[in-house]
Amino acid sequence: MAQEKGRFTDSRVVLHVCGGIAAVKVPELISSLRKEGAEVRVALTSAATSFISPLSLRALAGHPVHLGLLEVDDTLEGAGMPHLELAGWADIHLVVPATASTLARMAAGIADDVVTSTLLATTAPVLVAPAMETNMWEHPATRVNCALLAQRGVHFVGPVSGRLASGKEGEGRMAEPAAILAAAAFLLVEPGPLAGVEVLVTSGGTREAVDPVRYLGNRSSGRMGLCLAEEAAWRGASVHLVTAADLSPSSPAVAVARVETAEQMRDAALTVLPKVRLVLMAAAVADYKVARPARSKLHRGDVPQLRLDLVPTVDVLAAILDKRRPGCLVVGFAAETEDVRERGLAKLARKGCDMLVANPVFGDHSAMGGDSAEGIALMADGREISLPWASKEEVAKRIIDLAQGLLELDQGVLGPE
Ligand code: CTP
Numbered sequence: 001m002a003q004e005k006g007r008f009t010d011s012r013v014v015l016h017v018c019g020g021i022a023a024v025k026v027p028e029l030i031s032s033l034r035k036e037g038a039e040v041r042v043a044l045t046s047a048a049t050s051f052i053s054p055l056s057l058r059a060l061a062g063h064p065v066h067l068g069l070l071e072v073d074d075t076l077e078g079a080g081m082p083h084l085e086l087a088g089w090a091d092i093h094l095v096v097p098a099t100a101s102t103l104a105r106m107a108a109g110i111a112d113d114v115v116t117s118t119l120l121a122t123t124a125p126v127l128v129a130p131a132m133e134t135n136m137w138e139h140p141a142t143r144v145n146c147a148l149l150a151q152r153g154v155h156f157v158g159p160v161s162g163r164l165a166s167g168k169e170g171e172g173r174m175a176e177p178a179a180i181l182a183a184a185a186f187l188l189v190e191p192g193p194l195a196g197v198e199v200l201v202t203s204g205g206t207r208e209a210v211d212p213v214r215y216l217g218n219r220s221s222g223r224m225g226l227c228l229a230e231e232a233a234w235r236g237a238s239v240h241l242v243t244a245a246d247l248s249p250s251s252p253a254v255a256v257a258r259v260e261t262a263e264q265m266r267d268a269a270l271t272v273l274p275k276v277r278l279v280l281m282a283a284a285v286a287d288y289k290v291a292r293p294a295r296s297k298l299h300r301g302d303v304p305q306l307r308l309d310l311v312p313t314v315d316v317l318a319a320i321l322d323k324r325r326p327g328c329l330v331v332g333f334a335a336e337t338e339d340v341r342e343r344g345l346a347k348l349a350r351k352g353c354d355m356l357v358a359n360p361v362f363g364d365h366s367a368m369g370g371d372s373a374e375g376i377a378l379m380a381d382g383r384e385i386s387l388p389w390a391s392k393e394e395v396a397k398r399i400i401d402l403a404q405g406l407l408e409l410d411q412g413v414l415g416p417e
Pocket of ligand 1: 262281283284285286287313314315316317318331332333334335347
């Protein structure tokens with residue numbers, strides 16, 4: 001098969017296939033991995049063979065597939081013990097789909113087939129893509145098993161919400177192959193300059209209830225914060241993304257906490273703050289909330305004129321600045337409709353953060369809601385760096401470059417503490 005240079009060039013990937021209907025996506029995964037340069041070997045549980053033909057997988061992978069602990073594979077170097085050979089050969093193991101049963105066996109350290117034995121014998125990263133019915137995913141046994149595996153360093157991608165094997169809708173659908181590949185690619189990159197650094201990113205527009213169906217909100221999409229979180233993760237950081245937006249990161253190094261209100265955002269941010277060395281406060285936090293949201297839906301004609309009594313929300317950034325530990329750098333953001341630089345400078349001084357990114361939200365180059373942005377980075381040390389109109393991914397790279405520079409200045413060479 002012709003190989004393009006890609007994210008998996010020269011990577012050795014073992015795909016562990018379990019018995020679930022999502023196994024039908026495995027051929028697509030193998031083809032994509034090989035197109036991007038990976039060498040792929042496949043191991044199957046006995047249940048997997050009822051869902052997908054080992055012969056097809058052998059043809060796609062270009063290697064014999066592993067079905068049992070006692071089947072010798074002459075194409076692998078070693079002493080004729082497939083699980084040890086696969087465990088040592090792989091740069092990464094992908095468990096796709098990961099069934100409730102295989103997750104349970106992994107959590108318990110059971111090694112009763114080639115899949116679980118290999119996973120027990122390896123020191124390479126393991127990424128699991130769970131797929132099962134919602135009740136099975138939410139069952140306390142599965143919750144405990146997943147928490148245990150995550151605590152031991154197993155990485156998860158998905159599951160997502162959608163149509164399940166039963167035809168019902170719910171959480172438990174396997175992540176799409178593209179998301180699984182993106183997560184695997186993140187795990188294979190060399191430790192970057194932010195390895196060992198914990199980063200907090202906030203994103204999205206907070207929402208304050210008017211009644212059970214309506215809210216006060218803003219036009220923020222949460223995309224800038226998502227790009228910042230992914231860029232920091234690419235550079236090796238462990239990222240906590242506290243978000244009021246619906247977007248999901250593809251990196252398993254980004255842990256997501258979903259919130260709605262300013263108060264929830266503050267609480268979630270303060271929970272992780274003690275371990276964090278860099279805060280990127282990209283969220284558009286609503287400044288006011290309704291003093292007394294209606295308990296039931298307001299109806300047209302209930303009152304001749306509806307007046308909402310608004311009171312200030314908490315200032316999340318102020319709470320973070322107040323509680324941050326010494327050496328924790330804080331970057332604020334400001335979206336302005338006029339006098340962007342002057343208002344940005346005033347806000348930088350008033351808020352007391354280490355850097356403030358001021359974005360215009362007028363004219364053709366508005367940062368709010370779209371895929372591109374521009375702005376100016378104002379540093380507490382007096383430097384002003386222009387961020388020209390570019391994709392939010394590019395702008396995020398420049399912002400992280402500047403923040404990383406500040407961290408290096410402040411703490412010498414970066415590295416785990
Ligand atoms: N911010 C916050 N909590 C709030 C309001 C704002 O944490 N309740 C943060 C934003 O995430 C951003 C910075 O403060 O990083 C500046 O936000 P902005 O809305 O521009 O500033 P305000 O304090 O609301 O000031 P103004 O209303 O004068 O623009």
